[in-house]
Amino acid sequence: MNWREYWNSDTPIYVSERHKLLHYRGIASDLAALVAELAPGDPIVLDHGCGEALAAERVAARCEKLYLCDAAPNVRARVEARLADNIKVTVLAPDEVDAIPDGSLDIVVANSLLQYLTRLEFDGLLVEWRAKLKVGGALVLADIIPSGTGAATDAGALLRFAATGGFLAAALAGLARTALSDYRKLRGTLGLARYDEGEMLAILTAAGFDAVRRPRNIGHNQARMTFIARKSGDPVKAA
Numbered sequence: 002m003n004w005r006e007y008w009n010s011d012t013p014i015y016v017s018e019r020h021k022l023l024h025y026r027g028i029a030s031d032l033a034a035l036v037a038e039l040a041p042g043d044p045i046v047l048d049h050g051c052g053e054a055l056a057a058e059r060v061a062a063r064c065e066k067l068y069l070c071d072a073a074p075n076v077r078a079r080v081e082a083r084l085a086d087n088i089k090v091t092v093l094a095p096d097e098v099d100a101i102p103d104g105s106l107d108i109v110v111a112n113s114l115l116q117y118l119t120r121l122e123f124d125g126l127l128v129e130w131r132a133k134l135k136v137g138g139a140l141v142l143a144d145i146i147p148s149g150t151g152a153a154t155d156a157g158a159l160l161r162f163a164a165t166g167g168f169l170a171a172a173l174a175g176l177a178r179t180a181l182s183d184y185r186k187l188r189g190t191l192g193l194a195r196y197d198e199g200e201m202l203a204i205l206t207a208a209g210f211d212a213v214r215r216p217r218n219i220g221h222n223q224a225r226m227t228f229i230a231r232k233s234g235d236p237v238k239a240a
């Protein structure tokens with residue numbers, strides 16, 4: 002199994018339905034606020050690696066159009082069925098992103114995606130995202146795991162989230178289950194991509210963006226990082 006297959010399976014990463022719902026509500030609230038801050042008006046937004054997007058309506062309410070892209074066909078089918086009546090939302094497979102007109106997007110978001118990508122995949126997406134963004138448009142890369150951060154940090158963040166969200170018992174049971182799960186096995190064999198702040202800023206600069214780290218990460222895990230990268234008007238120099 003690889004990460005793509007894992008996300009297409011019945012992923013038990015959430016310890017309970019309440020955890021999953023609070024996770025997606027939190028992400029959507031943060032994203033809705035960020036969209037309003039980065040591109041006031043009626044922006045066109047792509048959420049790449051959107052997952053179940055359980056509260057995407059909140060983000061869509063701030064947009065003229067919201068593209069939701071996910072590589073997992075089973076995830077896309079559920080998102081499509083749930084948001085079928087929302088005329089602002091279009092669900093896309095990754096190879097369908099190519100059909101979005103170049104220079105048309107105000108914001109691209111990738112939350113909790115990069116850790117599951119190889120560096121080659123990430124570099125390919127940076128080229129694609131830059132092409133689809135307007136000059137000055139914003140790429141939001143969030144939930145980036147810094148080097149040296151391990152599973153214990155994530156477990157601590159989950160327990161704090163669970164304590165405030167009222168699902169602590171489920172989180173403790175879930176952590177015990179996770180220790181034996183496919184997620185933990187894949188984390189051990191495939192690993193998760195990690196980037197330091199300086200490394201990420203250098204990657205984004207080389208890819209043609211003016212990037213800064215945001216003081217707060219999107220979502221509950223503040224050990225992870227969010228970057229805002231504006232598409233610069235200059236052509237990208239060959240490496």
Ligand SMILES: C[S@@+](CC[C@H](N)C(=O)[O-])C[C@H]1O[C@@H](n2cnc3c(N)ncnc32)[C@H](O)[C@@H]1O
Pocket residue numbers: 005008009025028049050051052053070071072073076095111112113114117122
């Ligand atoms: C950890 S989930 C994050 C979901 C959501 N963004 C969130 O923050 O909750 C990662 C998602 O990225 C999707 N994914 C993985 N690789 C992808 C790719 N190359 N293109 C689009 N989606 C991808 C997976 O199917 C999965 O749904």
